Amino acid sequence: MINYQLLGKTGLRVADLCLGTMTFGDEWGWGSTKDEARRIYDHYREQGGNFIDTANIYTNGTSERFVGEFIAGHRSEVVLATKYTNTAASNNPNAGGNQRKSMMEAVAASLKRLQTDYIDLYWMHVWDQMTPVEEVMRAFDDLVRQGKVLYIGISDAPAWWVAEANMLADLRGWSSFAGLQIEYNLIERTPERELVPMAKEFGLTITAWSPLAGGVLTGKYLDDAPKTVKGRLSIEGMDSMRKDKTDEDRIARAVIAVGKKVGASPAQVALAWLRYASVPIIPIIGAKKLIQLKDNLASVEVQLGTDDLEILNEASAITLGFPNNFYAKPRINSMVYGGLRDRIKV
Numbered sequence: 001m002i003n004y005q006l007l008g009k010t011g012l013r014v015a016d017l018c019l020g021t022m023t024f025g026d027e028w029g030w031g032s033t034k035d036e037a038r039r040i041y042d043h044y045r046e047q048g049g050n051f052i053d054t055a056n057i058y059t060n061g062t063s064e065r066f067v068g069e070f071i072a073g074h075r076s077e078v079v080l081a082t083k084y085t086n087t088a089a090s091n092n093p094n095a096g097g098n099q100r101k102s103m104m105e106a107v108a109a110s111l112k113r114l115q116t117d118y119i120d121l122y123w124m125h126v127w128d129q130m131t132p133v134e135e136v137m138r139a140f141d142d143l144v145r146q147g148k149v150l151y152i153g154i155s156d157a158p159a160w161w162v163a164e165a166n167m168l169a170d171l172r173g174w175s176s177f178a179g180l181q182i183e184y185n186l187i188e189r190t191p192e193r194e195l196v197p198m199a200k201e202f203g204l205t206i207t208a209w210s211p212l213a214g215g216v217l218t219g220k221y222l223d224d225a226p227k228t229v230k231g232r233l234s235i236e237g238m239d240s241m242r243k244d245k246t247d248e249d250r251i252a253r254a255v256i257a258v259g260k261k262v263g264a265s266p267a268q269v270a271l272a273w274l275r276y277a278s279v280p281i282i283p284i285i286g287a288k289k290l291i292q293l294k295d296n297l298a299s300v301e302v303q304l305g306t307d308d309l310e311i312l313n314e315a316s317a318i319t320l321g322f323p324n325n326f327y328a329k330p331r332i333n334s335m336v337y338g339g340l341r342d343r344i345k346v
Helices: 034-046 058-071 100-114 133-146 159-172 195-202 213-218 245-262 266-274 290-301 306-315 330-337
Strands: 004-006 013-015 018-020 051-053 079-084 119-124 149-155 177-183 205-209 281-285
Touching: 013 079, 018 034, 034 058, 034 290, 058 079, 058 100, 079 100, 100 119, 100 133, 119 133, 119 177, 133 149, 133 159, 159 177, 159 195, 177 195, 195 205, 213 245, 213 266, 245 266, 245 306, 266 281, 266 290, 266 306, 281 290
Parallel strands: 018 051, 018 281, 051 079, 079 119, 119 149, 149 177, 177 205, 205 281
Antiparallel strands: 004 013
16 A cells, blocks of 8 residues: 655655656657556556656656646646756757756746646756756745745755755755655665765655666566566667676575565565665656556565565675775774763764
8 A cells, every 4th residue: 555755854745656757658669658658647546646756858748748638637636746957959058957047948848748837846857067056946946936846856966966955045045955866776775875864864755766777676687587578778778777787687686586585576575675774765666567567566565574684785785985984993983982882872
């Protein structure tokens, strides 16, 4: 059963599984037809889901158009999230990016495609590494004050930039980020170095994109797996998203082993693992077929024991690097706390 949680430090109630709609539309070669997308959307809603994630660029705008049609008649029951920044290649240097012009034009176009007057959660999609943080946060606040956007979030940016942005917003009385959207899964655990601790400190809810690592964690890319279905990462141009195959295979086999032990599919295990993180994490599930969505939704019933988590965490372990490893050294702990760390409560 889908449950709900508050988004960051707000009172907004969102489903603990978010429906990602990057698969709505087949313009990119691996998505869903309109009819199948509609079945996926309807079933998610029937199970209590209310959190829909899209973006201005997904399937060249088709995703937003489909979502706009699907939510007609019950707009107030849906927490609608979309994004700006990315755009198709063009001769216009301001067509994409984080700047105010890009934001204002993108939100106007998204509202039109979505057939709505407001967006519940508006994400900055990717940090462009050049727009001043003051410009971004002031522009976001203007949209909130205009009522076009209710809450804002940040996707795919370094922890220091997010921290600077939220601190600036707090000091100036502007709207601050309520959520952080990042790639996070058993194969991509590097956010644990900076992004996850930052989210915990600022009270940001993490929405994890690619929680199944593009399907790698289901085991379908293993050499001995049946090659009956062509996965997204098999498509030309998408293979650049792959990590080290040896590591991927080892982690995928650990997920499969735990799945057999607890009686769950690999996808359900990978999604369930996210519930045991140190911060609130909402997986963004993106299904091409209704059967995939049903399998993903069942992950909320999967319980992982201490031994299961140990298998998964050991198989996917990363080194946290400096300064985290430095802090963990017994000698440093002894000097910092005078040998009394175990007696100091925080």
